[in-house]
Amino acid sequence: MQRLTMMTKGRSLAASLRRAAANPLPGSGLSRCQRSFHATTWAQTDGVFTGLTDTRLRIPWIEALRIQQGHKDAQASEKPKERDLTPKKMSDSYHRVVLPLGQDPWLSDTYINSSGHIRLGTLFMDLDALSGIIVYKHTGPGVTTVTAALDRITIAHPLTEICDLEYSGQVTYASGRSSVEITCKVAKARAEGEPSKPEDVLLTCTFTMVALDPETRKPVNLPKLEYTTPEEEKIFKAGEENSLLKKEAFKASLLQSEPNDPESALIHNIWLRQLEYHDPNNSLRQPKNVVAMAKTQLSTAAIMQPQYRNRHQTMIFGGFHLKQTFELAFCCAASFAHARPTFISADPCTFRNPVPVGSVLYLTATVAYTDPPLLEEDGTEPKQKDPDRPMTRVHVRVDSKVRDVEHGVAKSTGQFNYTFSVPKNLKVLPHTYEEYMIYIDARRRVMESDRQRKTESVSRLGQVRNDTQDVNLMG
Template sequence: MGSLPRTALRHLKPARGCRCSQFGPRSIVIPSVRDRSFHSSSPQRTDGVFRALTEQRVRTPWIEAFRRQQKEQKDPSAAEEPQEVPKDRQLTPKRMNESYSSVVLPLAQDPWLLDTYLNSSGHIRLGTIFMDLDALSGIIAYKHTGDDVTTVTASCDRITIKHPLTEICDLELSGKVTYATGRSSLEISMQVARAPEAGKNTTDVDVLIDCTFTMVSLDPATKKPVNVNPLVVETPEEKQLFALGERNSKMRKERNKTALIKHTPNDLESDLIHAFWQKQLQYHDPYDDLRKPDNVHFMDTTRLQTATIMQPQNRNRHHFMIFGGFLLKQTFELAFTAAAAFAHAKPTFVSLDPSTFQNPVPVGSILYLTATVVYTDPPLIGPPGEEVDAESKYTRIQVRVESKVRDVEHGKSNPTGQFNYTFTVEKNIRVMPRTYQEFMMYLDARRRAEDVKQSLQEEGREVTPKMAEKSVTE
């Protein structure tokens, strides 16, 4: 195609305020510069992670950190400045409000920011909100511990929908340290709520999500746990939050003691395994008319896997490890996809159940994620003496996402975490295990489902599937 002469180009320039011009028989729309600003480099709009949170996480351009690493010939897994924790570090007790942090996402005001948070259906992508929550938890943790230590996410104890959003609005993310005894771990409680009007406070019905993260502080040089400042608990509300953190800590320890990796299933669970085995025999018995129903699917057929190279744009503040919020987003979206593929229906998020970050994920490594539907409620077979609603219109689906990492040369793999997501679908569908490993995954998921169901009922905030259908989130 030939080029136009300069005089012709000048004729194409619209008059002031005009947004279109004629070029031959077609109309060419020329966007006004007021519509979107131009930059010599792309603005710091990311896929999730609001800029105010990103600035706290990434403080040095990757090229500078990379060149410094090359110059000093440092181990890629080392922190930026691997000095030991000072011997005279002050561990005076701190108040909860000293670590309080909040940020407002102006989603209703800024359509370009909203653009990075929406899916194809116009719903808010919860994975991006989870990224922001993990970034905020880091800010809160360092407010409490100071910069002398390395603080990492050990587990996400729970993320639950409290009151579904029915319209796009500005969101306020806030939280603080609510449990710390002086040892290496601390619990951070956060919430996502409809941003209140100026001069007003957030009410309970405005809260979309609440969650708790457990962080652990390490010596930057030795990577061994170090003590942190204990909390001063003063008001009745603070005492209640601290007691909840203490309960969560005990529950984590109890789960570890009774984990199926260490102990055999209990009597009731053994009965369930036997009942499933008998059901499989019936499905394959030529003399039995019972056959596997169309709404029952074997667990191994629900599996989805991905492999992704870890890029430095998703690094944490220590440069050479991947930001935990990125893993939450990736695992959530794979779990959502697995639930949708399993049910052939749109899943609605219910909760992220207790999930662990086992090992860090280095920049440049290959991350492998495997999602499996491990439990459905109502189940195909219930415990002896317990009635199961076999005709239920809705089904809760629990998806387990396991992650492992290898270097690019594909050396030894290393497990990096396990994430447990629960969704609701408007479908009568069931999952069925048939190997011993699948039975253990099924029983572990069943335990989690029972714990979450009981705690939500105790707190009186069970979100019904009908309520969830109106939500503008995934």
């Protein structure tokens, strides 16, 4: 009887919805063609602009689950398939999409935060989806591609108005091995045919994508990238240099070697300062603006649901993973500073293992470094440039791991690094050896980010000079 009542109520609800759609309320401004009720959602990834996901999911989750269960015991073939490795041009992978944020106010629900600013985490999701489209233009069908790393995201010119945004990108380096470099940018959308100007660029980012055999899950070779113009050659050489720098950075990482002499001296000086804080015979006490690293941590745990899966059906979309880590890092910086953080950059972030649908994702954010730091290498205390208007860069590290719902063995799924600025004078203080290593690693990342920012500034200055010369010649 209860079941019959529920079915009757369900039919009544459906009938009411049909009547509401056919007869809109007077003065509502809604016509039959403007708002319609659909029992079936579009095949797309939640939170990603539809222009980037129209063909992303080809079958619903329930069918993907049946296929997965049916092939669970199937043996994968070890014989690699033959693929077309004909070299590709940069233009072959170029892709451009316009996000009509200025034209469609309803998009603000997804892309604008409570204070009226752009939601960067949502943009990061879109950019990862864009890189997925770009890499498939380069690889062609028959391979599985995954995001291996986010090499860098930098804010070029902060957005000062809500307007249409243009997403664009292309493969900028591919040696013929299993990985490719993809460079994307977000800029103010110009009229069709009108090129964007340097000041229109909101942010730029670089992804590393890796191709795998869909059956064996082993890396496969991809087409090499050809350059046809001096500008493309310059871009390709920069990608080649970045690839070499990443290999050198791995060899010099703290997982491969101990801290160098200046870093060891810094660790020792911070340790001595801690002893002074607790020495009853010393009047020096830990200032209120110095916070223990362990007290800065924030953690989350969430079940990974099917609507966030990638095009390969059984794994979570890398952009969603990126968005979750960024928003937790933002909350961590805000909790540490008791002020609203301003995003500066995302430094190299690695995706170590995939996140399966249905697994539990654990994220832990830690304030790993502050600049100005507690102490310099020589033991002196750095000063704020303007004591009346203090500003501190806060580097947040987010560690990610995954378990199945039965809470079996945990796997590391990546490390994500974000830098913010806050209008406060704050310091983070490591205590344990592990925290010191986290501190030194974050310090290296901030210093490398400064080096790259200076290089980019010089490059932009040269571009402005060239543009000025072009204008003078045209005049």
